[in-house]
Amino acid sequence: MRDDSVVWTALLLVSMAAATIAVLAWRKTMECQRELDAARRIAGHAARYVALVRRALETVLVYARDEEELRRIAAKRRKRYVAFRIVYEGEPPAPQALEKAIIETAKSLAGTIGVSEAGMSLAYYNPERAAGVLRVNHTHKNLAIAALALTRSIDGRRVLIIPLRTSGTIRRAKKTIQEEL
Amino acid sequence: MRAAVDLCLRPRSASEASSMAVLLEKMGYRAVGVEAGEPGVYKAFTEAGLEVLRRITVKARSASEAVKAVRRARQQYDLVAVEPHDAEAARFAARDERVDIVSLPPAMARYMDRSEAYLLRLGGGLVEARLSWLLAGQPRRVRALMVIARRAAAYDAPLAAVSCAKTRWQLWHPMAARAALALLGVPENTALAAVTAVPLSLVVKRLEGR
Numbered sequence: 001m002r003d004d005s006v007v008w009t010a011l012l013l014v015s016m017a018a019a020t021i022a023v024l025a026w027r028k029t030m031e032c033q034r035e036l037d038a039a040r041r042i043a044g045h046a047a048r049y050v051a052l053v054r055r056a057l058e059t060v061l062v063y064a065r066d067e068e069e070l071r072r073i074a075a076k077r078r079k080r081y082v083a084f085r086i087v088y089e090g091e092p093p094a095p096q097a098l099e100k101a102i103i104e105t106a107k108s109l110a111g112t113i114g115v116s117e118a119g120m121s122l123a124y125y126n127p128e129r130a131a132g133v134l135r136v137n138h139t140h141k142n143l144a145i146a147a148l149a150l151t152r153s154i155d156g157r158r159v160l161i162i163p164l165r166t167s168g169t170i171r172r173a174k175k176t177i178q179e180e181l
Numbered sequence: 182m183r184a185a186v187d188l189c190l191r192p193r194s195a196s197e198a199s200s201m202a203v204l205l206e207k208m209g210y211r212a213v214g215v216e217a218g219e220p221g222v223y224k225a226f227t228e229a230g231l232e233v234l235r236r237i238t239v240k241a242r243s244a245s246e247a248v249k250a251v252r253r254a255r256q257q258y259d260l261v262a263v264e265p266h267d268a269e270a271a272r273f274a275a276r277d278e279r280v281d282i283v284s285l286p287p288a289m290a291r292y293m294d295r296s297e298a299y300l301l302r303l304g305g306g307l308v309e310a311r312l313s314w315l316l317a318g319q320p321r322r323v324r325a326l327m328v329i330a331r332r333a334a335a336y337d338a339p340l341a342a343v344s345c346a347k348t349r350w351q352l353w354h355p356m357a358a359r360a361a362l363a364l365l366g367v368p369e370n371t372a373l374a375a376v377t378a379v380p381l382s383l384v385v386k387r388l389e390g391r
Contacts, residue, residue: 007224021218058327087204087349103286108318109364141360142360142363143360143363143364145356145357145360145361146355146361146364149353149354149358149360150315150316150361152316152350152351158350159350160204160349160350160352162208162354162357162362163354163356163357166356
C-alpha cells in the first residue's frame with residue numbers, strides 16, 4: 001500500500017510538471033505569434049509606403065522627361081549653311097529641280113518626319129556657276145551633307161554635288177563659293 | 182580637311198580615269214588605290230598628282246583558296262584585298278599580314294565581330310565600308326554597310342571608307358563620306374579617321390615597303 005501511494009505521488013508530480021511545461025510552452029507560442037503578427041503588420045505598412053514613394057518618383061520622372069522634351073522643342077534651332085557646287089552634264093540644273101531632288105533624297109534617308117525636323121531648304125543658288133547654299137538645322141547637318149552627296153541625278157541628267165564647307169552664317173558660306181570658284 | 186585617301190577605284194578606261202583623277206585632286210584626295218585592267222589608268226592618276234597604289238581584290242571561298250591567291254597577288258600588287266565567302270577565309274584574311282584589306286560581302290556582314298577586329302589589329306589590315314552600296318539604294322546592302330561600319334567602330338577595328346567608283350559620277354567627297362558614315366551610326370571621330378588617318382597609314386606602310 002505504501003508502494004502504491006509513492007507510485008501515485010510520483011505519477012502526480014510528473015503529470016503536474018508536464019502540465020506546467022505544456023502551459024509555459026503554449027504561452028511562449030502565443031507570445032511568438034503576437035510578435036509575428038506585429039512584424040507582418042509593420043512589413044505591410046512599409047510595403048505600402050514604398051509603393052507610394054515609387055509612384056511619386058515615377059510621376060516626377062515623367063514630368064522631368066516632359067520638361068526636357070518641351071525645353072528641347074522650345075530651344076532655338078541654330079542653322080547651318082552648307083556650301084556646295086555641282087558637277088553636271090548638259091545644262092546646269094534649275095533651282096526648283098535641285099531643291100526637290102535633294103529633299104527627295106533626304107526623305108529616302110530619314111523619312112518625311114526626319115526631313116521636316118531638319119528644316120532643309122535651298123538658301124542660295126547661282127545657276128551660272130552651278131553652286132549654292134543649303135540651309136539646315138544644326139542637329140541635322142550630316143543628313144543634309146549625305147543628301148547632297150547621294151543626289152546623283154536631276155531631271156534625268158547625271159550630277160555630282162560636292163559639299164565645300166559648313167558654316168554658321170550664309171554670308172560665310174557664299175564667301176566660300178566665291179573663293180572656290 | 183586633312184589628306185583623304187580612297188582605297189578602291191575601278192575606272193573603266195583611261196579617259197574615265199583622267200576625269201576621275203582631276204576631280205579627286207580637287208576634292209582633297211592625296212592617294213588612291215586603283216583596280217585597273219588598262220595600263221594607262223595608273224598613269225592618269227599619277228599625272229594628276231595623286232599617289233597611286235595598284236590594288237587587286239581576291240574572292241576566296243575557303244582559307245586554302247585565299248592562301249594561294251594571296252601569295253601570287255602579293256608579289257605583283259601594292260594592295261591586296263580579300264573578299265571572303267566563308268568564315269575561315271574571313272579569319273585568315275584578317276590575321277594574315279600579306280592581306281591589306283578585308284572586303285566583307287553583304288552576306289558576311291555579321292562576321293565583323295570582336296574576333297575579326299582583334300585579328301585585323303594583329304595582322305595590320307583594315308576592313309572597308311563600301312559607300313557604293315548606299316548609291317545602289319538596296320535596303321539589304323545599306324543594312325549590311327550599317328552593320329559592318331557600326332560593328333567595326335564598336336569593336337575598335339580599323340575601318341576605311343571606300344567609293345569603289347567606276348566613273349566620276351560615283352565619287353565621294355571626303356566630307357560627304359564622313360557624313361554618310363556618321364548618319365549610319367559611326368561616331369564622328371571614327372568616321373573622320375575612316376576617310377583620312379586609317380587608309381593613310383596603310384598607304385604609308387605600303388609605300389615604304391616598295
